[in-house]
Amino acid sequence: MPDCTxxxxxxxxxxxxxxxxxxxxxxxxxxxxxxxxxxxxGLVPVRIFPLIMKTKSxxxxxYDISCSPPVDQVGIxxxxxxxxxxxxxxxxxxxxxxxxxxxxxxxxxxxxxxxNKVRQLCYKAEHLHDAIPGLPxxxxxxxxxxxxxxxxxxxGSASPVKxxxxxxxxxxxxxxxxxxxxxxxxxxxxxxxxIDMVISRGKFLAGDYNYVFDEIAQIxxxxxxxxxxxxxxxxxxxxxxxxxxxxxxxxHAGADFIKTSTGKISSAAxxxxxxxxxxxxxxxxxxxxxxxxxxxxxxxxxxxxxxxYLVMVKETVGPEWLTNQWFRFGASSxxxxxxxxxxxxxxxxxxxxxxxxxx
Amino acid sequence: xxxxxxxxxxxxxxxxxQAHISGxxxxxxxxxxxxxxxxxxxxxxxxxxxxxxxxxxxxxxxDVNAAVKAARxxxxxxxxxxxxxxxxxxxxxxxxxIQERARExxxxxxxxxxxxxxxxxxxxxxxxxxxxxxYAGWADKLEYxxxxxxxxxxxxxxxxxxxxxxxxxAAWKIAPALATGNTVVLKPAETxxxxxxxxxxxxxxxxxxxxxxxxxxGAGETGAAIVNHADVNKVAFTGSTSVGKLIQKSxxxxxxxxxxxxxxxxxxxxxxxxxxDQAVEGIVNGIYFNxxxxxxxxxxxxxxxxxxxxxxxxxxxxxxTLIVGDPLDKNTDVGAINSKEQLRTIEKYIKTGRExxxxxxxxxxxxxxxxxxxxxxVFTNVAQSSTIAQEExxxxxxxxxxxxxxxxxxxxxxxxxxxxSAGVWSDKGARLFQISSNLDAGVVWGNTYNQFDPTSPxxxxxxxxxxxxxxxxxxxxxxxx
Numbered sequence: 001m002p003d004c005t006x007x008x009x010x011x012x013x014x015x016x017x018x019x020x021x022x023x024x025x026x027x028x029x030x031x032x033x034x035x036x037x038x039x040x041x042g043l044v045p046v047r048i049f050p051l052i053m054k055t056k057s058x059x060x061x062x063y064d065i066s067c068s069p070p071v072d073q074v075g076i077x078x079x080x081x082x083x084x085x086x087x088x089x090x091x092x093x094x095x096x097x098x099x100x101x102x103x104x105x106x107x108x109x110x111x112x113x114x115x116n117k118v119r120q121l122c123y124k125a126e127h128l129h130d131a132i133p134g135l136p137x138x139x140x141x142x143x144x145x146x147x148x149x150x151x152x153x154x155x156g157s158a159s160p161v162k163x164x165x166x167x168x169x170x171x172x173x174x175x176x177x178x179x180x181x182x183x184x185x186x187x188x189x190x191x192x193x194x195i196d197m198v199i200s201r202g203k204f205l206a207g208d209y210n211y212v213f214d215e216i217a218q219i220x221x222x223x224x225x226x227x228x229x230x231x232x233x234x235x236x237x238x239x240x241x242x243x244x245x246x247x248x249x250x251x252h253a254g255a256d257f258i259k260t261s262t263g264k265i266s267s268a269a270x271x272x273x274x275x276x277x278x279x280x281x282x283x284x285x286x287x288x289x290x291x292x293x294x295x296x297x298x299x300x301x302x303x304x305x306x307x308x309y310l311v312m313v314k315e316t317v318g319p320e321w322l323t324n325q326w327f328r329f330g331a332s333s334x335x336x337x338x339x340x341x342x343x344x345x346x347x348x349x350x351x352x353x354x355x356x357x358x359x
Numbered sequence: 360x361x362x363x364x365x366x367x368x369x370x371x372x373x374x375x376x377q378a379h380i381s382g383x384x385x386x387x388x389x390x391x392x393x394x395x396x397x398x399x400x401x402x403x404x405x406x407x408x409x410x411x412x413x414x415x416x417x418x419x420x421x422d423v424n425a426a427v428k429a430a431r432x433x434x435x436x437x438x439x440x441x442x443x444x445x446x447x448x449x450x451x452x453x454x455x456x457i458q459e460r461a462r463e464x465x466x467x468x469x470x471x472x473x474x475x476x477x478x479x480x481x482x483x484x485x486x487x488x489x490x491x492x493x494y495a496g497w498a499d500k501l502e503y504x505x506x507x508x509x510x511x512x513x514x515x516x517x518x519x520x521x522x523x524x525x526x527x528x529a530a531w532k533i534a535p536a537l538a539t540g541n542t543v544v545l546k547p548a549e550t551x552x553x554x555x556x557x558x559x560x561x562x563x564x565x566x567x568x569x570x571x572x573x574x575x576x577g578a579g580e581t582g583a584a585i586v587n588h589a590d591v592n593k594v595a596f597t598g599s600t601s602v603g604k605l606i607q608k609s610x611x612x613x614x615x616x617x618x619x620x621x622x623x624x625x626x627x628x629x630x631x632x633x634x635x636d637q638a639v640e641g642i643v644n645g646i647y648f649n650x651x652x653x654x655x656x657x658x659x660x661x662x663x664x665x666x667x668x669x670x671x672x673x674x675x676x677x678x679x680t681l682i683v684g685d686p687l688d689k690n691t692d693v694g695a696i697n698s699k700e701q702l703r704t705i706e707k708y709i710k711t712g713r714e715x716x717x718x719x720x721x722x723x724x725x726x727x728x729x730x731x732x733x734x735x736x737v738f739t740n741v742a743q744s745s746t747i748a749q750e751e752x753x754x755x756x757x758x759x760x761x762x763x764x765x766x767x768x769x770x771x772x773x774x775x776x777x778x779x780s781a782g783v784w785s786d787k788g789a790r791l792f793q794i795s796s797n798l799d800a801g802v803v804w805g806n807t808y809n810q811f812d813p814t815s816p817x818x819x820x821x822x823x824x825x826x827x828x829x830x831x832x833x834x835x836x837x838x839x840x
Contacts, residue, residue, distance in 0.1 A: 070786040075637025087371035087689035315680045
């Protein structure tokens with residue numbers, strides 16, 4: 001347990017003060033690092049993370065974990081249900097579907113992956129369905145670290161399609177920190193634009209939040225210019241309160257994106273879980289003016305469901321999140337379902353699935 | 360890519376063609392459509408565009424007499440002699456028929472009353488069917504509902520219902536009355552008679568014996584004629600407190616059994632440990648549901664001062680995402696104000712609120728050019744003595760006050776002539792129970808708002824009325840014990 005002092009009485013006091021004075025938008029002075037001299041709530045903190053003092057360039061934050069607000073599961077479920085009653089038709093549907101295509105991280109994360117499969121995936125990312133002109137590319141391809149070089153060769157350096165690599169002993173996260181750091185650096189060195197890391201759920205569930213925070217901060221440093229997506233693996237966190245707390249930790253530790261799931265366990269992205277994470281992003285944006293991205297992953301394979309996610313993003317964090325800079329879908333089979341819907345809007349007929357390439 | 364667009368939803372209107380509405384409706388008396396004795400008709404209009412939908416008969420004393428006579432004959436005759444099990448069978452049949460025609464009912468409810476189709480489709484109509492299902496089950500089990508009590512039906516029930524939940528209120532009234540073996544003369548509100556009349560069509564189709572349910576349309580005088588009729592044994596009224604007081608006076612000295620469900624000015628209390636985002640959702644659901652035309656609407660918001668800024672910021676943001684407009688559009692959150700008259704009342708209160716120095720925030724949504732519209736409105740800097748904090752507005756207008764301690768908020772919440780409902784939001788169960796048991800309100804919701812269920816009794820304290828509807832309590836109101 002690195003630092004238990006966080007939860008000591010002075011912080012309880014900070015919590016009560018911060019609750020009273022929910023601050024306006026905090027404008028950081030130029031050159032000021034995220035969180036420097038401030039807690040999440042804009043107050044000067046009592047204690048600091050010793051570990052973060054050493055890693056100067058990491059996105060540092062001194063953040064009181066006990067501040068994470070409670071989440072009411074029933075209320076979240078009701079709100080989540082309401083998004084699904086929005087009726088997305090005609091022009092809005094077409095625009096939404098094209099946005100969805102452009103937000104997909106086209107993913108292959110199998111033991112059976114081959115360099116050729118990755119090359120095909122890269123081609124598909126840039127040429128979703130050439131029979132329909134004017135389609136966007138996907139946002140990225142997402143592969144295991146050994147395939148980053150292959151993907152970079154396939155896409156070249158000018159492609160709008162980013163290369164995302166999972167790292168940090170994906171999917172379990174059960175690995176040594178130095179190994180995780182090396183894996184991250186190597187993937188970035190091989191040409192990855194984005195790193196999808198997993199948090200140490202075991203440490204989180206054991207209450208060792210500082211370990212989780214420090215680990216994310218160090219991986220973020222190892223990422224250099226690459227953007228960091230932090231996978232919470234919400235299916236293993238048990239409660240929405242935990243999802244919120246993990247989101248806050250990841251955001252304050254420097255995540256550029258927070259992501260629901262690895263896709264490797266059965267309970268993956270759901271609308272309620274994504275809503276809780278979006279609310280954490282929204283609160284952070286309100287307090288600091290900084291945007292953090294969101295990536296639900298796993299279990300989203302239908303166009304209609306994807307449109308419900310866009311509705312949720314628009315109505316929760318706002319339409320400025322509706323670009324692949326700030327919102328992604330981690331999915332392997334979603335693209336084809338969206339393409340079938342787009343094709344239907346084009347000529348009014350549903351086409352058979354065999355007309356769409358499966359990669 | 361058009362990355363930076365707002366991505367606004369395209370229109371997604373429900374087709375009004377699904378609804379079959381006649382040009383003219385007569386009274387439904389003794390199982391037959393009966394022309395008004397004095398020949399008058401009035402129009403019912405669509406509040407979203409002011410257009411006339413249909414003509415409806417205006418009920419006179421003679422029409423009410425005929426309806427009560429038919430109800431009495433049915434009570435003394437076929438309905439009174441029917442076995443309890445068979446009574447239940449008819450009520451089940453009505454419930455199923457409502458479900459089968461749910462879509463048509465939802466569209467008509469929205470056309471006639473102005474509420475968004477999302478609400479009539481997802482709330483009003485399914486709940487109405489559920490009420491019939493629930494009470495159908497009780498029809499042959501009344502002796503288990505009230506063990507060791509000698510029970511008997513009352514006779515003819517005269518029922519007058521409001522315009523905010525037209526079909527649902529009809530269901531609340533008719534279902535328990537039939538389950539307990541009574542017969543009914545019901546008057547829907549003059550601005551929203553159509554779903555009750557459609558219900559009459561459906562009741563005729565169900566084969567319910569003639570005269571068991573009679574529906575007479577008209578304005579206040581028609582309602583007064585029903586309430587004052589000497590051969591009515593039971594009066595059930597839902598509506599304004601002022602009319603409720605008149606009814607109470609008029610039945611004094613008679614042995615009519617009465618239940619009144621009247622106005623409200625509910626306190627919705629947000630404590631500092633509440634899940635704020637979900638509480639904000641509850642505030643919105645509490646006051647902007649059905650354009651605030653809800654007797655149990657959470658129209659007074661009490662926020663603990665330490666979370667006031669956060670709640671207001673989040674509330675305003677959430678209000679800005681509400682879509683106000685065409686009630687038939689499936690994406691509409693807030694529909695049209697039910698009548699010109701009600702719109703004037705709401706506007707008058709908004710004006711008063713501003714004149715008394717409260718700060719107003721209204722969403723900037725575009726309102727349609729014709730029809731009755733009011734943007735969702737919230738007032739801060741409100742005093743306990745402000746008019747908008749004291750009187751029922753019955754519109755999408757919220758009055759916000761802050762508090763510091765729990766005893767203070769309990770005192771403020773109870774400091775009103777009304778006592779229909781309240782809401783409490785806290786992450787701590789113990790606080791929820793402590794506060795809710797100290798509130799003088801018939802219904803207190805914990806960490807939610809505006810939840811209705813046929814099994815749960817609903818009704819008020821103080822000037823919000825007396826008697827309970829729903830659940831076992833709802834049966835008791837139609838029985839002599």
